[in-house]
Amino acid sequence: MTAEGDAGQRRQWFSQPGRKSRDLVALGDRGLVGWICFGPYRGEMPGLERVGEVYALYISPDLIGQGIGRTLLGEAHAQMKDQGFETSALWVLCDNQRARRFYERADYQADGGAQDDVYDGITLTELRYQRVL
Numbered sequence: 001m002t003a004e005g006d007a008g009q010r011r012q013w014f015s016q017p018g019r020k021s022r023d024l025v026a027l028g029d030r031g032l033v034g035w036i037c038f039g040p041y042r043g044e045m046p047g048l049e050r051v052g053e054v055y056a057l058y059i060s061p062d063l064i065g066q067g068i069g070r071t072l073l074g075e076a077h078a079q080m081k082d083q084g085f086e087t088s089a090l091w092v093l094c095d096n097q098r099a100r101r102f103y104e105r106a107d108y109q110a111d112g113g114a115q116d117d118v119y120d121g122i123t124l125t126e127l128r129y130q131r132v133l
Helices: 005-015 069-081 099-107
Strands: 022-028 031-040 051-059 087-093 107-118 122-132
Touching: 005 051, 022 069, 022 099, 051 069, 069 087, 087 099
Parallel strands: 051 087
Antiparallel strands: 022 031, 031 051, 087 122, 107 122
């Protein structure tokens, strides 16, 4: 995964007509320092309705631990709730212990869902987490 490749994908994503996702950014002294993207859940959650999803959350690596991610996530939760979502779900890389701890501190719990994604020929396993809004 590269910043350039991701930027190209995001440009395509942002330009889709009828896109239902929302984006929030955090600005600091040097400009953009964080970003979150969220919207309706893109799959099915058996037994649950009105599920939102955090699609992506990125913070400048040197600013992790400063509360930026917590603030963006909190605002995304508030907006999802205002949109009528009752639950928030997200996917996190199985091996990303830092991110898993972050989401667990935000009251997310792994729900047993798992999926494999292939990036540049490498298979990465993601776990689904969810929380009540």
